[in-house]
Amino acid sequence: MEKSPEQLYQERLQRIKDAVALKTPDQVPVFGPYQLFPYLYAGVTLKEAMNDYAAARRACHQFLDDFQPDCDFGPILAYPAKPMDTLGLKWFKWPGHGLDDNTIYQFVEGEYMTADEYDEFIYDPSDFMLTKWVPRSFEGLKGFAGFPTQRRMMWSGWMGLGAFASDEMQESFRIAVEAGKQVNEWWGSIGQYNDEAVAKGFPIAYASFDWPPFDIIGDTLRGTRAILGDIRRRPDKLLQALEIATKIFVEYGSGAAGADLPLCWIWVHKGTRNFMSDEQFKTFYWPFLRAGMLALIDKGVIPMVYWEADIESRLEHIVDIPKGKAIYHIAQTDIAKAKAVLGDTVCIMGNVPNGLLLAGTPDDVKDYCKMAIDVAGKDGGYIMDTAVMLDEAKPENVKAMFEFTRQYGVYR
Amino acid sequence: MSKKQQLIDAIADMQEDEAMLVAQQMLDDGEEPQAILDACKDAMAVVGQRYEKGEYFLPELVIAGDMLTAIGEKIKPLLQVQTAGAAKQGTVVIGTVKGDIHDIGKDIVGFMLDVNGFEVVDLGVDVPASDFVAKIHEVKPQVVGLSGFLTLAFDQMKATVDAISAAGLRDQVKIMIGGAIMDDTVRNYIGADAYGSDATAAVRLAQGWTGGK
Structure with missing residues (x-):
């Protein structure tokens, strides 16, 4: 008998929650958080999607129907x-x-x-x-x-x-x-x-959006160059401002408490290896983000940290959080190394290269997904996803990611 | 310690106030403006080396860049004629491709190429393919560096490489790409010669193509 949307909804929810809790779900959850892709796919320009909200909804529905993600973004990022x-x-x-x-x-x-x-x-x-x-x-x-x-x-x-x-x-x-x-x-x-x-039957992928305290000060207040200079020029002031920003961080994220899927998306911008040294990361970035995450976890929120770029050198620091309570999205970080350090502590998500999705073939994509599941998804604790937000990509490659994961990623 | 060495150390060790003070003292003592600029250049080479070694990161490059600008502003009016610098290692045209306005990665690459002796022509951000072609005609670089942060850069980089080919210039330049999401699949798709995962890699590539160290 065909499953009802309600049954599918509960199954998908459980699948993601099991992955987060480091239990073995029925299958590897698969999801592709997107900005532009559904509009390109449906032939709607981003300009239209940002002006004609019905057109944006139609495009996202088409994505839902054709790709069947385990949770969905919808038109929230078509500002x-x-x-x-x-x-x-x-x-x-x-x-x-x-x-x-x-x-x-x-x-x-x-x-x-x-x-x-x-x-x-x-x-x-x-x-x-x-x-x-x-x-x-x-x-x-x-x-x-x-x-x-x-x-x-x-x-x-x-x-x-x-x-x-x-x-x-x-x-x-x-x-x-x-x-x-x-x-x-x-x-x-x-x-x-x-x-x-x-x-x-599709859970909503986000319940709140957030930015690490360092990026709250660094993105729209001081700007990238200025805040990086502040690390050396006025570290004490910066540290004081980060205390304030940590409270603002908890305010932003707390909205997720009580949602069916209480994911708080935390966009890491300047915490990657290219921006600052490990020492600077340990002083100005991680302690504040960690404190904020612990406060959110206490409220029943699942921090979904979107670690951009390569964070290999940060892994040994960021593993220091409670077990089974968060998701770490990784982009260019080596998935095997990430799994080795983080695997006992936090669910890993992501890492299918967007270049492969644009320039590769469906078989290339399947090979990568197989590797990712073998390496990171052995007994759970992994969610299939792209390395960065899905914009330009070949639809057949995106389809390959979703369909292959549903076939190969079955646990029971 | 000579004033020149003091200036080099102050810049290289991120002592902004001291660097400005020493530079002013050198001017007051009647030091040739060019000698001060030479000291800055030596200091930037040290900063570049520390960056390559992983001792310095972006905060230090930002501050070094600001010190260089501030001292340059003090000195530029005093330079009677632009003295010809030492022979350059080669010329590199860089820019962020059309549609993309991210510049931080590109700027680091420009900085590191500059301190390693390259003439860097920076076209800025949101650069159409035709501007790259025109600049290649004009300055005849050995190397072109395309920067991009977004996935849209894949197709824009490809269009830029295609335009360089269509202009008959492809075999006169080596093309490298950079940006967080670049990899070998993308390089192949775009038709570039290489990709670099950071500014140090960009310097190595450019040096390799121009017969440098």
Whole structure:
């Protein structure tokens, strides 16, 4: 008898949870978190997907139907162009805003927090974000630079409310309201898609998104070059800011608690070997990320750490977490070495080279998947996945990854 | 210790304040601006060596680059004529391919090639294939380095190599690619001569092709 969507949903959920817990599931879970791929596959441009939410949902449904992943991303990473446009978002380029229709949006590096502003951020991060970072990040919200400081609202604070009467402030409020409605429209689409995917039997792959404390400070606040310089120029300030960022990290991630699949995706940007030494990693990166992860694990969240690039030299450090409570996605790191060091502690995911998926043949892909399952998936603890997010790839190669894993990766 | 050696050590050991102080003292003492620039160059070679040995990482390259810029700004107005530098090891044209605006990896490669004696022509990011072709015509490099961080770079790199071939320039240059997700499958697909997994590999490749050490 054919299984109901509800049965399939529970099976898929259990499959992933078993892999995380380092138990042997019924088969190796397979999943390909994507940005662009479903749209390329369905013939929808990224520009369309970011503007026409129904088109984005249709493309992702086609991916679900044709590839049957064990959990799914949906259109969450086709960011909504309308509010980005309304807000005048400055630290992104996206299709129609400096990039071609099918070019993935990209971050524009800059110092959105200057070196002498660490103390302000540390003293009152919310006030700093609202009056400094927000006006710098969004052309339309520059009026908020004059937002009265809320921490002085007791007694005579209301006498400072005159700031709200300025034309610039009112214009920023008008834009915030308009963008808010547009964002809600997009969230409505995301919610609709997720409900539809669940009804078809597919768990949603994410319950929250997060960034390591170092990257919270380094990505959109200080910028890559500046924060790397800060490691040597102002280490004490950086360490203080990282304490604050760790609390923000836990806030971001905690939203996953209570979800059917409480995965918190943690995007590791500057923690890889190319950015800093092991010593610097052990001082500025890992302790804060680890503390944040432990706090999330305590809340029942599964940290799903997306370790980009090659992290071989980091393996001996990052193995220091509780057993069976997290997933480590690996990209270019040698899978055998990762399994040898991490295998008794944490579920490994990923590592099918995206170059192979674009330039190889289905047989090449199957060979790689076989190797990955043999090496990393012997008794569980492995989830099949691409090395980096799925964008450009040959559909037949992607299909080979999914179908081969379902055939070869069966445990019982 | 000579002031020159002090400057070299200060830069190489990441002592920013001291490096700026010594550079200013050298100027005040009437030292030739070119001698200060030579000291910077020697210091950068030390930084490059420490990077290759795995003692230094990006934080140190960022700070070294900033020191070089700051001292350069002090000195440039004083340089009467641009003295011809020592003969270069060769010329390398680098750039991040069209559609991709990531520059950090490319910049490290440029820095390391420069400190190893190469003339580096950096076309920046989001570089169309036609710009690579035009620059190859103009500066006649021995080596072209294509950088890319995204999977879209696969096809853009391929298009760039194809454009270089179509212009009849393919056999005049060696082409290397770099970026986190590059590997031999991709190199073969693109039709490049080699890929490098880091800046040190890029230097080795360029040296190999230009008969260097």
